[in-house]
Amino acid sequence: DTEVTQTPKHLVMGMTNKKSLKCEQHMGHRAMYWYKQKAKKPPELMFVYSYEKLSINESVPSRFSPECPNSSLLNLHLHALQPEDSALYLCASSQKERGTEAFFGQGTRLTVV
């Protein structure tokens, strides 16, 4: 099983809302990632968790707050987003942070109104 599951698939939120994106994997992977992808562009790394600890934060604004409650789950908490934050948010996981391939979920299409 090489599946990474993301919920919800689609999300529309207002600029004053608080929402969360969820990601789950049961492959025993110890590294998990959040990427942001705008239309016609490659994914951009936002955060990396390795062994449930934040390893990389790519200078992401504080209105995005990641959380890794356990080795299978990764959340992205959203608050006070801007319309330009509308994008496809992709979660990925890999066996470890270096030297192994990453598997991606199907993404959450986020629209900020």
Add this chain to the structure above:
Amino acid sequence: AQSVTQPDIHITVSEGASLELRCNYSYGATPYLFWYVQSPGQGLQLLLKYFSGDTLVQGIKGFEAEFKRSQSSFNLRKPSVHWSDAAEYFCAQTGNTGKLIFGQGTTLQVKP
């Protein structure tokens, strides 16, 4: 600095024709190299990877890629394209940081 270049932004091939998508990387040592495919509105699916060893690697859906150190290339090939192969293709590498560095992507269109 590490980088990945995909010279072709858009490629159109006829169904049944052969395909080659180009990818060049920049890295001092041997990188880990990947090809991913993305259908519209979907996530990325791993087609194949190169870590070491045999420089010709086989992937899923009939794709293969060849690592050429002398040319810093990792081109993706398929002998006969199917209409369902129409998608966005990303070449990527990781170096010593483990961070995936993507190329800008190549959009493949398949003519009937």
